[in-house]
Amino acid sequence: MRRALLAVSAVWLAFSAWAMMSWHGSYRPLEVDLVEQARAEQPAPVGQVGVLFTGLLMPETLDDVQDFFLRIASKPARTWPWPFRVFVQERHPVVLLDVERFHEQEAFTPTRLVDAWGRDHDENGRPWIDYYHAGELSWVAPRERLRSGHFITSSLHTDWPTFAQKPTVNARLWYYGVGLEPPGMPHAAGVRHVVDLASEELTRRHGPLVIRQADATNPGEVRAAVFEMLDSGMETLVLASTFVTHGTYKVLGEGGSFYEAWRYVEEWQRRNRGREITMILAPSMGSFQPVIDGWVGMLRERLDTLPEGSAVDVLISSHGMPWDRFPDESYHEFSAPYYAALRRDIATLLAEYPFSRTRISQGQDIYADEQHDPQDRWVSTNEAYRAAAADGFDVIITLPSTFYSESSDTMFAHALYTFEGLQGFDAFATIRHGDWNEPLVREFRLGETRVIYNGLPVGRWAPYVATALADSVSAVLD
Numbered sequence: 001m002r003r004a005l006l007a008v009s010a011v012w013l014a015f016s017a018w019a020m021m022s023w024h025g026s027y028r029p030l031e032v033d034l035v036e037q038a039r040a041e042q043p044a045p046v047g048q049v050g051v052l053f054t055g056l057l058m059p060e061t062l063d064d065v066q067d068f069f070l071r072i073a074s075k076p077a078r079t080w081p082w083p084f085r086v087f088v089q090e091r092h093p094v095v096l097l098d099v100e101r102f103h104e105q106e107a108f109t110p111t112r113l114v115d116a117w118g119r120d121h122d123e124n125g126r127p128w129i130d131y132y133h134a135g136e137l138s139w140v141a142p143r144e145r146l147r148s149g150h151f152i153t154s155s156l157h158t159d160w161p162t163f164a165q166k167p168t169v170n171a172r173l174w175y176y177g178v179g180l181e182p183p184g185m186p187h188a189a190g191v192r193h194v195v196d197l198a199s200e201e202l203t204r205r206h207g208p209l210v211i212r213q214a215d216a217t218n219p220g221e222v223r224a225a226v227f228e229m230l231d232s233g234m235e236t237l238v239l240a241s242t243f244v245t246h247g248t249y250k251v252l253g254e255g256g257s258f259y260e261a262w263r264y265v266e267e268w269q270r271r272n273r274g275r276e277i278t279m280i281l282a283p284s285m286g287s288f289q290p291v292i293d294g295w296v297g298m299l300r301e302r303l304d305t306l307p308e309g310s311a312v313d314v315l316i317s318s319h320g321m322p323w324d325r326f327p328d329e330s331y332h333e334f335s336a337p338y339y340a341a342l343r344r345d346i347a348t349l350l351a352e353y354p355f356s357r358t359r360i361s362q363g364q365d366i367y368a369d370e371q372h373d374p375q376d377r378w379v380s381t382n383e384a385y386r387a388a389a390a391d392g393f394d395v396i397i398t399l400p401s402t403f404y405s406e407s408s409d410t411m412f413a414h415a416l417y418t419f420e421g422l423q424g425f426d427a428f429a430t431i432r433h434g435d436w437n438e439p440l441v442r443e444f445r446l447g448e449t450r451v452i453y454n455g456l457p458v459g460r461w462a463p464y465v466a467t468a469l470a471d472s473v474s475a476v477l478d
Helices: 001-028 035-041 062-074 084-089 130-134 164-179 188-206 221-232 246-250 257-271 289-303 331-350 383-392 408-413 459-477
Strands: 049-055 093-099 137-140 150-158 210-215 236-241 277-280 311-318 355-366 395-400 442-446 447-451
Touching: 001 408, 035 246, 035 277, 049 188, 049 221, 049 459, 062 164, 062 210, 093 164, 130 137, 130 150, 150 164, 164 408, 188 210, 188 459, 210 221, 221 236, 221 257, 236 257, 236 459, 246 257, 257 277, 289 331, 289 395, 289 459, 311 331, 311 383, 331 355, 355 383, 383 395, 383 442, 383 447
Parallel strands: 049 210, 049 236, 236 277, 311 355, 311 395, 395 447
Antiparallel strands: 093 150, 137 150, 442 447
16 A cells, blocks of 8 residues: 555656646746846837836726636736646636626525526526526635625536636626626726827827737737737837736746746747847826826815815725735835825825814725735725714715726625625616716715715826826836
């Protein structure tokens, strides 16, 4: 028996070594530390210069939802070495939600079930509801507070990981289903508009540049953009982020927008005899005054509507992460100048008004509630609202500082947590907002306190964001 176990162990180790080498052949981590690279002084551009804008672009229509949520949910697994990556390649049960009661948290009797592909039946035409009545489905309770549960098949499986299926079918029924009227997610169009304005400004300042934009969640799109630019003879590539601030998870670390683009540059170099390419990381747009001016301008217009003597709390909200799980996350470091400038200019603005009391608060939308932050180390947006009400403020005005185009996060997924318990908030009510060139302003109450979500810098405010984005690139070209 012992010899057999030793033999099996030897085979396993040999196979693991082979698999690891295979993994390194297909996925090569960078040797350069992009966090350190972003901290350092950037090299001077050489020869023909190209600019690649990269960041998340959320699909506008339901047609593109399938791949998007698979890429988002599977992002961490793209960098996992074997054998851990096998987990996402094994067979998984099919995830199902009821078309009407997709938000239920406790088991119930469904009437019509659909899968991540939008089908109400399996590949052979058998309705999913028949599986339920035949006892071939199981109910899975939600793991997170406020999230919904779902059904899974017990006898039928798919290659898609459960953690990718669930957000996909949820998006089909909610974000791209009953969530918006008229339908159509505005996020990608809003980000592209900002990039187009920034590109025009850069061309005016610096003359002809090779400028491309790629969705950081789509590796094929990023690779194609990098190869196209370098094939054109470009000698310097500037990476510019469409996120407001840099951080490790989204931008500089494995799977991040800059990291993956840099990997494709190195792949291109290997295919082209190591040709030298000067790589430059543009600082984040949040480091530049115009984006601050946009937020303050929007706030000024809101403050102008308030009566004299009001007690006013201004909340700077952000996306949020489970920070304790990411001890090396650089977001706080890179975002510090942005938030310092925001607080400074908001304080200056508030001093112009005859209000009885003013305060500037900060909070994060998610991962700061009692489930994710049991030690209460971080302030959630919802906690900031409750503090304003408890402290007797007449109004609290929210500036959602990490966004500049509405997405499923701002309107739905984060709203579950940020607006929880507010009077007038219905998480699953259809949002009717036909003109995305106008900020989506939402108002609720918490006792006697008005809670105002002041919207994002779209439409006439978008040029402020675009100018800051152009400034971030000019900073490394001038």
